[in-house]
Amino acid sequence: MTIRNGIRMLAAVMFTDMVGYTSLMQENEERAKLLRDRYRKVLEEKVFEHLGKVVHYFGDGALTIFGSVIESVQCAKDIQTELLKEPKVNLRIGIHAGEIVYDDDGVYGDTVNVASRIESLSKGGCVLFSSKINDELKNHSEFKTKSLGLFELKNVKYPIEIFALNSDDIVVPSKIDFEYRSNIRNDSIAVLPFVNMSKDPDNEFFSDGITEEILNALSKVEELKITSRTSSFAFKGKNFDIRDIGKQLGVRNLLEGSVRKVGNRVRITAQLIDTLDGYHKWSDTFDRDINDIFQLQDEIASTIVNTLKKSLKISSQQKPLVKIPTTNLEAYQLFLKANFFWNKWTPADVRRSLELLKKSVRLDQNFAQAYSALAACYVYLGAIGQFSNSTAYEEATKYAEKSLSMDESLPESHLSLAMANLFNWKWDEAYKSFQRALELSPNNADAHHYYAYYMMAIDNKRKAVIEAEKAHELDPLSLPINTFLGDMYLNAGMISDAIEQYKRTLEIDSTFRAAINGLGWANYHSGNFSESLRLFKKSQEIAGDDFKSVANTGFIYAKMGETEKAFECIKKIETKEQSSSEINYTLDYALLYLGLGDYDKVFQYLNKAFEDKLGALIFIRSRSWKEIHDDNRFKELLNKMKLPID
Structure with a gap:
């Protein structure tokens, strides 16, 4: 290097x-x-x-x-x-x-x-x-x-x-x-995926849903440090020693169990285990009618809190940890199925989740959690370009506000509203929604992760790093959060830290393209252009598509003086644009011309991105664009976006 x-x-x-x-x-x-x-x-x-x-x-x-x-x-x-x-x-x-x-x-x-x-x-x-x-x-x-x-x-x-x-x-x-x-906190806990013991494997959505509902209930206890779903579910179907899981997740306590659903009857077994010595602190079996499912979730969560309260300074729970979200069990099971597909995090699965949620709210028009999940789907599909910004964030705002009109205490709704406002450049509104989401759910890794986006947008690099580290602490095995932490280190000029973080991410999954691209940018900023190019090409190979990361490779070619290859990359984008007009390539053009040093063209495309209200323009203060940050036209762009210059 x-x-x-x-x-x-x-x-x-x-x-x-x-x-x-x-x-x-x-x-x-x-x-x-x-x-x-x-x-x-x-x-x-x-x-x-x-x-x-x-x-x-x-x-x-x-x-x-x-x-x-x-x-x-x-x-x-x-x-x-x-x-x-x-x-x-x-x-x-x-x-x-x-x-x-x-x-x-x-x-x-x-x-x-x-x-x-x-x-x-x-x-x-x-x-x-x-x-x-x-x-x-x-x-x-x-x-x-x-x-x-x-x-x-x-x-x-x-x-x-x-x-x-x-x-x-x-x-x-x-x-x-x-x-x-200084040590693993005694008040830390992870909820492992409850095993589906039902004869029908399709009931897996139900056991996953029960796990997630108990996890969400425990996250409301401010004194507890809860590992997020992504990291807990990384151990689904795997046979690891409890002590090893505790070390990987950095927690003292693990909750595990199983769910058996037969007709309208549900049996849930659960046990709370100390990860230091494998000692079972508590275990129990619950047989209930499915109509009592919400009371059962609350009973399990409250029992765990009361068990931990004996050795920790945890307040007694005066209110139930689980609210009854709907009286329509069919709507609830559709909601759990929608969550099952949402957590697969692919465009096709999120679209499937969207359709299931629409069916759910048709059955119960007062189901606040389902409206909240709808808002999250539109934020995701807008962020990856599956919907236009105007459609995605308008729908996200509508469903988030509808959800909050029914239940103001749903952190996920505040978070969806924060993200919609962030990508719409409504900075004050975004900040207030982030603060409320974190107030309601301080252990929400996604809230800290996305709040770091806000800090990056207003150019508070240090706070962006702190929030990204907090998200990583809560969800240590999440690939996007691991990669994003590397991005924030890189943005703050902590290049060696960024390189190490990207490498740690690739130890979890060596094919995760976002981390490979991040490592490519870190090598570029270290002056190692050839290694940067190799990594961007590796990302293309893994995707099986030489169009992926084409703006990145074109940028590096330009910086290496291979301008003909850089212009070939521009032609590839022009060709792709003609066949897929619904995708906006404005920022790809801007990045390529940045590599070529044609700042007039860069600002031509950046101003077009402003006119098109591209949400991704919030990342304009990242280190990748650093060479134009002192240009007066950049400051004019920040002014138009109503972002602070200082």
Whole structure:
């Protein structure tokens, strides 16, 4: 791999980040900007006093470097001391020292990554730093420090001991504040797919549906960390040791069971297992009439919560965890069948899901969950180009709003509405819906995943990484989420992290094209054009279609100086466009002309994408388009989309 060119130097790296800035912007924009301006003014004054340099602002945060560890810590202390005065600014600070690479695009290297991870661990008002910083402070009696313990930081090979600055002038955290971050959490649980024990294999949709309903019920318990469906269902039909599953999913507890459906009778067996020692914490068998299915789901979920409550600080459940969504069992079974096909995630299966849901709501016009699922289908089909943007997001909005008019507490409806608003460039509306979805379902991996899209669109790269990492923590085996985490690392300039993440994704599935393409882009940004081209061609081979990834290969050809091959790729798109007029290739043309360096053509197509209201234009701030980000025409485009330039 080609090494990034730039100045190599030793430095202390300090990350700072305002806590709750985005929420405050929605509640009181004037106050949020006042506090941000105060934070930046204090930061710049103190950094100047201590001979540092603010390298990069990212929304409500900043990256600063110093030539001296002592100056960096004193600066951090002075900043927190000042910002704890009225009007208070709730700020997190993390510091690490080591070698960095400094070039025109910013500061890079493992030192930057570690400082960033330490800052994300921090609490408002305190100063955290690594053992390397602490070692430098030992001969300086004016600094008192406090060990918080060893922490495993993401993409850092070995655990690092983290310290806090111990001073009466600032906030000093306790070890208890950080205990849950250092090991597998006792309050973590995954629900494995319940086995279909019915004679009819077609009843698999029912056993899968029961599993998912119990998982959704448990996700409403805020104190529990729930692994998402995709990762749990990766073990469907496989014979793994419970301890191995626990390690792969990073959970302490597993719920497994079986479902037998005979006529109108249902038998469900379930057991809760400790993944550390295989001990069965609880097991039971339930025989019920199918008309009691919702009460049964609630009974199982509530029993699990009460079992875990004995050893954890979990609130007693005053309300049922499972609502009765419909009184029409035929409509409910159609809904479960629709979910079964939805989870296959292919265009044909999602269309089949759509038709089943339409039948379901015809049987029960007050079935809020079915309307919510309809909205999700239209968002998916619009995002992959199966429907026009106007049709897809108009229908998604209609069904999401209809669902919420019946039941405002459905997080999936808020999420579908958020995505429809995001692709329609309604930023404030999208933000509010994302916040409500996360408030209702904080353990929803998809909500964190898609919220990262929003953060990427408004150019808050750091928050996009944090949300992508949260989604990955909740759904560690999801291929799209794994790949997207690599995308966010790449977008934030964490290229080595991105490469490692794409490789980890390909260890799960070596044929997953999105990860192969992501690895291709990471190699391009590392300067390794030939490897990038090889990967894009590999993606085409796996697809069995040399038109797939044609814009990517054409871009690389252009960057390698092989302009004739780049123009051949343009001709391929022109030919394809004539035979499939329903698909929009505007951004493919823009990318190819970007590779050729014809910026006039690039903006011609980007402005056409704006006129066509292409939802994918929200990704225009990604690293792939970085070379035009300083062009005034790019800023004009952001203004037209009503996106913040700063």
